[in-house]
Amino acid sequence: MTIADQLQGELAALLGARFSTKRADREQHAGSETFHRAPPPDAVVWPQNTAEVSRILALCHARRVPVIGWGTGTSLEGHALATHGGITMDLGRMDRIRDIRAEDMLAVVEPGVTREALNADLRATGLFFPVDPGANASLGGMASTRASGTTAVRYGTMRDNVLALEVVLADGRIIRTGSRAAKSSAGYDLTGLFVGAEGTLGIITELTLRLHGQPEDVAAAVCAFETLEQAVDCVTATIQTGIPMARIEFVDAETARAFNSYSGTNLREQPHLMVEFHGSGESLRADVARFGEIAAEYGGLGFDWAESAEDRSRLWKMRHGAYPACLSLRPGATAVVTDICVPISALAAQVAAARDDIRAEGLLGPILGHVGDGNFHSTLLVDPDNPQELAAAKRIANRMAERAIAVGGTISGEHGIGVGKRGLMAAQHGAAIGVMAAIKQALDPENIMNPGKMIPDPV
Incomplete structure (x- = not known):
């Protein structure tokens, strides 16, 4: 039975x-x-x-x-x-928007509501929910994986935008964490515990989310560079200067080639930055001008501006479609998709080392990412029937993670752990893995909540 x-x-x-x-x-x-x-x-x-x-x-x-x-x-x-x-x-099917409190700049939703559905409902309020991982993911899933995305450099990740939760624990108990207040110093941060727990501690059944005002003006553009190093160094200089970027994304030459073949664009097959600014009037223009000066210092080859809302939508639709575009570079391939996040000062060296590793292993692996906060990804394309290629891709991913840990970074900036990076958790967290296991044991003593993920199974 x-x-x-x-x-x-x-x-x-x-x-x-x-x-x-x-x-x-x-x-x-x-x-x-x-x-x-x-x-x-x-x-x-x-x-x-x-x-x-x-x-x-x-x-x-x-x-x-x-x-x-x-x-x-x-x-x-x-x-x-x-x-x-x-x-x-x-x-x-738990996809109801339970409450929108525009005056408090928050929304209360069920876990099956998607980010696009929420933002469609918010259009008339002048507010929006900014966390944008690309896929039209459910907000419960985004909280469970502590998702971020293209706008995290300005608006933060799910960790920063979830105020409160309703959670059902393994034994059926229903608890509430957090509050609708802007801050609290009352007790343990249980909301933070469940955001990123990947369903290993309970099921999120309601989320209270922080909303933000829609920007008065938006400017977006793409800018090509001769080399990967120039583009990434430009990002580092921009962030260190303090320009309030809304998005600053990097794609390498292979990703640009994928966009051209998959989306019918006409980008130079070189590294690019894709940028967006939010603001109003003179302040927005000043930010754009200052970034233009920095890009020129680092060899930027001029901007292609997305002037209208439709042009900006096409630009970010192209960026969000990077995964299928990269897969199209090798029909029939699957992918090992890995991400790390490092301090911004270490970003250029980390991206260059990942590129060199991919070349040394003889794989096709486009690099792109939300580099404004030190997070980048590689899509390592492999033949699903070729175990040698899969092993090579895993070696690359492991070395990326090891280098990230060595400079004080993390083995995943936003993709999470799941089964794929479970074996790397001890290297990052050391003895803290035991603390995580104790929390798991306390809340899920029978190990029924998404077992086999994130931390070792109990002995």
């Missing part, structure tokens, strides 16, 4: 058709955006409210059945794979 069979009667009575053991539903929740793979879960459930999430977890806790949260399935490190079997909890 399978794990799903043990619970089938109770879950079917609770959820009806929103409990499924159908092969098609299970396989729909077994995929990954990258090379990570695992068997499908034993069953899939679609709760519609917090009470149902609580009841499902209580039932699974009693029988020690794993539960894996699922948002939109866009994570890159195998976060939502059922590596230990069990039940995938798809939160896509």
Whole structure:
């Protein structure tokens, strides 16, 4: 009798058709955006409210059945794979915007609301939610992976923009963390604990999010450079100067080539910076002028400005489509997609070292990233049937992580840990892994919450 069979009667009575053991539903929740793979879960459930999430977890806790949260399935490190079997909890039907408080600049949403849906609802308020990882991810998933993206250099990551949470713990208990106040010094920061926990401690069922004012004026452009080093050094100088960039993205020559072939653009096949400024009037123009001076000092080859809102939308749509564009450089390939984040002073050397590693291993691996906050990615293209290439890609990713740790950086700036970087956690955190394991044991003693992710399983 399978794990799903043990619970089938109770879950079917609770959820009806929103409990499924159908092969098609299970396989729909077994995929990954990258090379990570695992068997499908034993069953899939679609709760519609917090009470149902609580009841499902209580039932699974009693029988020690794993539960894996699922948002939109866009994570890159195998976060939502059922590596230990069990039940995938798809939160896509918990997609209501519960409250928008424009005067307090906050919104209360369910976890299945996507960032694009929230911003569409906010248009008339003059506010927006800025965290933009590219994919139209669910806000619950973005919180669980502590996502960031192109605008983090100005507006911060999910860590900075989640004020409070409602969370259902492994045994079905419902708790609330944080508050709607702008700050608090009352007790442990439980909100921060669950933001980035990747569903290993509980299921987020409500988020209170910080909103920001829509900028009065926006200016965006792309600028080519002769070399990777010039482009990245320009970023470092810009950030150290204190110019308040809204976005400052780097793409290398291979990524520019991918954009041209995939999106029909006509970029020079050289390294580029893609920049955006938010502000008003003279202050915006002064920021643009100062950045132009810095870019010229570092060999910038002139700006191609996105003058209209439509042009800016096309520019960032192209950037957000970088992953499929890079995959198109090698039809049939899959990818090891890795990211690190380092202090800005170490950025240029880290990017150059990653490039040299990729060349030495003989792989195709475009480099791009949110370099304004020291975060960059490599999309290492490999033949899915070639274990030697996969091993080479993993070596590159491990060396990138090791170098990041050596300069005080992190093994992941935004992709998270999942299964892909689990083996690197001890190298970054040392004895603190034991503290994380103790927290996991305290909140999830039966190890049912997304087991096999982030930290070692209990012995």
